Amino acid sequence: MGWEASYDGWVIAIGALAAFACALPGTFLLLRGMSMMGDAISHAVLPGIALGFLVSGTRDSIWMFLGALVAGLLAAVLSQALHRMGRLEHGAAMGVVFTSLFALGLILIVQAAGRVELDPHCVLEGAIEWAPLDMVDVFWGWLTVPRAVPVLVIMLLVNLTVVIACYKEMKIAAFDPDMARASGIDARIMNQVLMIITAATCVACFEVVGSILVVALLVVPPATARLLSDRLPVVLVLACLIGIVMAFLGHFASGSVPGWFLADIEDVSTSGMMAVMAGFLFVLAWVLSPRHGLVMRAVHRLRLRVRIAAEDVLGLLYRCEERQEQLTAAQVRQALMKAASIGGVTARLAMARIRRQGWAELGTTSCHLSDEGRVLATEVVRSHRLWEAWLWRNIKLPADHVHGSAMRLEHVTDAGMRDQLAAETEATEVDPHGKPIPDSGGEADPSPDSTVE
Structure with missing residues (x-):
């Protein structure tokens, strides 16, 4: 694949902006256990986009944004209504809403395609490869950029502003809605704010990566970052960085990787390969994460x-x-x-x-x-025999049934627990089998044949 900075650089930049913009609301959707709501909204905005085309007759972003925003909010409201009033589980409610709206959107898009310059495949799969060819002047002609860049930059700045301004409220509402209500924070408002920026982000990104593949940008980078850290600020930063790396790897792989397997295929969809690279990075994190990875x-x-x-x-x-x-x-x-x-x-x-x-x-x-080993061994045996005595005296287990449980419990017993066990067994000196229980100093009763009263 030949590399042209003026073209390939813009493709990567557009993909990175889209991933960056999606990672911010996507992280809070993940924390709230609502990642599939992003999937639902990304599908449900299709009828709004199509209606914007049908009403305006153009691909003007304002009409697209307004139509998709209404459709996205409608999807969120209908899902919540079905869950509460229809007694449907969250997943079932979202499934009913987004499949119905998605199907309606496809029908409208097919109808709009005959009247407006619109390709249904572009809506579903994106057209990031063509984005650098559609240039516009910004800053009064001082700079020429792809038409998608100003839209994505504005969306990114809006998301950043919302996250920074409402960070504390969104954080509390995500982790503990009850605490948020007790603190005077309306979790429902935070939820609606999150739904609005999610719907708007889907609209801004749909032409670049497609309505379907935008789900990968909303879900996979935050999920990957969550495997790498337990701190929200770090997760937000990592999700954005992973999205940027995903954009670069996706574009590079779209022109290089297919040729490794099939010589007659020169390249594949960049947006599709971005989603594949997102999955690849997730698998790497899942396997190699220093805390939650399979290897560790x-x-x-x-x-x-x-x-x-x-x-x-x-x-x-x-x-x-x-x-x-x-x-x-x-x-x-x-x-x-x-x-x-x-x-x-x-x-x-x-x-x-x-x-x-x-x-x-x-x-x-x-x-x-050794001397050190004998001290450790004494602690193990003391824990074991104290547990046997406790299980025999307090739980009334037969003497021949206490060994297996004591074998497991001895490995999670510290000094404080041994003292408590000794107190609750009245400082008995032998276990149920007549074996002496070593004291904390390592000495045992010299009469191992004594029995328990």
Whole structure:
């Protein structure tokens, strides 16, 4: 693909402006759990756009804006009315409204196409590739830009102004509508403001990326940003940046990627490829996000399993010392795999962690706890036996039914909880099986055969 800055630069700039403008209302729609309302409005504005064409006979943006604004607000009002008075679930109400208005819009657009310079495919799929060819003069002829740029810039500035001016109110209404009402903020007004700017943004972007693909700009960049951060200001900034990157990658990929697979295809729709790149970036964030990504979640789960298995090894070695029994490293691994029902990889990682931390010497002939390891092992065993005593005394579980529960609970028990368990079990010195409960200093009752009264 040949690269021309005067053409390709404008295509990317227009796509970035559209994505930037959509990301602002899209983020608040996502936080309110109303992302599909953006989908509904982007479809429902079609009859308003078509009526604007039919009334004016031109593609004047004012008529388009007014018609689409009325249609978008009508969609929002009808959806809320059906939900409240028709006793329909939110999704069902939106589905009824936007499919009906979308179908009506398609019929009107087909009728308008014969009277106005209007291509239905342009409305649905966008025509960002042609936008740099339709230039207008701005600032009294000092600058020539594509006709879509002033519209998108104005829409972006309007969205920025609304978000900055109403940031606190929109934030509270998005996270906690009840608190918003208690604070004197009318959540319904904030909702209507959000619906208005969403409808207006759909109108501003529909000719660039199409009425259908604008949904990707409203939903995917905010959803991707939400995977990367839990702070609203950061999510807003990231959503805008992701939209800009999506625009660049989409235009570049539209002329390059198809040729990698089919030599007879030179390029595809830029707006369509922008949506594909948005999905690609979302998948990357979903997999690689440092906090919510699949990889990090798998790593955290593995670390948790290894930590629990390492604590089980320490408890096992402590009990071996109680019985004055010697085990080799291989025997410890086999006993751990059987007792904790874990795989060999997890068992080896747990034992490697114990060696690395210096908690025990795991040799081929014998295994011994270090001083630090014995302190940790004492805490694990004390937690386990206190839980057994508590379950036996307070919950009245049979003595032969408490071990499995105690095996799980011992790994989430801190010093404060151990003290509380000791108090609630009247500082008993043995568990239901007659085994001594180590005290907080690491010492156990020397008479392990004593029984519980």
